[in-house]
Amino acid sequence: MSDWPLWEVFVRSKGGLAHRHFGSVHAPDAELALRHARDTYTRRQEGVSLWVVKSSDIVASDPAQAGELFEPAADKVYRHPTFYDIPDVVKHI
């Protein structure tokens, strides 16, 4: 319905994992937004927990500011921990 607000849907796919953004639904209120999210995004066992957040409550960065926000990180390769030799015996890192 065109007059229903938009809600962003976050799904935890299994215990221990973080909620991840899955998409959005229209719904007249929070309770029905949860049900719409359940019916739209978890009908094939995709999740064990749901969050919905009113899209208008999300504060987003301005795409026009992408240059000053994100570009300075582009040439700071030393911020990546990629300069270590990992011994073969270390499996999980």
Next chain:
Amino acid sequence: MPSLPPIRPEDEAIAEKLRPEGAFDAPADVHDPVRAGYLLRLGDDALILGQRLGEWCGHAPSVEVDLSLSNLALDLIGQATLLLGAAGDADELAFKRDVLDFRNCLLVEQPNGDFARTMVRQLLFSTFQHMLYGRLSASSDQAVREVAAKAVKEVAYHRELAAEWVIRLGDGTDESRERMLDGLGWCWRFVPELFEVDEELEAAIGCGIAADPRAIEADYRMAIADVLTAATLPVPADQRPILGGRRGHHSEHLGHLLAVMQYLPRTYPDARW
């Protein structure tokens, strides 16, 4: 996007257990007419309401509601497959019987009307089905017990969803309230049939297969009254009840529904999919 839910291993296990040994093509009532008759009542209720809800597919007020209603429909058709499969060959029973042989209650065959009427019908039926399945987990029949135990969670969701919508529409705009009142007026006449106990059902209750619906009627009426009160809707006065679905005396609407549902397998009996 594929529209069918995954078939889970536990579903297959249930379906496998429900298949009558060596009796796949035998007419249902060769085995035990009381048991088969009760399975038909439960199975036909689920099948017909599932088909009705499926009619909303592509026509619901929004894509989210479209999915909600299709999910309910698929739950119900899954239940019907298991219940009719326990009575005989589910496909034969669903697609090869004529209207007089269906044993569903009149409420589930009522036309969708508008979204408000569909939601009232869902509330009135799902509340009943939820309470009934709760009791049927103690049935003496293994198939009934297993289907009820699995489906009671699905139906709990149907009942909650319908209650949410009834409350919002009843306590919504002037138009939504008006439509709720119309839907309630349409559906209320068919409630007493849910609690009717005829000889056939009496026999099924007697041997422990069936649950006695009269035992849940007081709770049912209270639960419905609670939702209607929250929706600021009056509980309608009882009218002259309309009965007969369990004996095959259906409203004209069921024939039209079956014509659509059965057209393909009857026209192309060899079709496989």
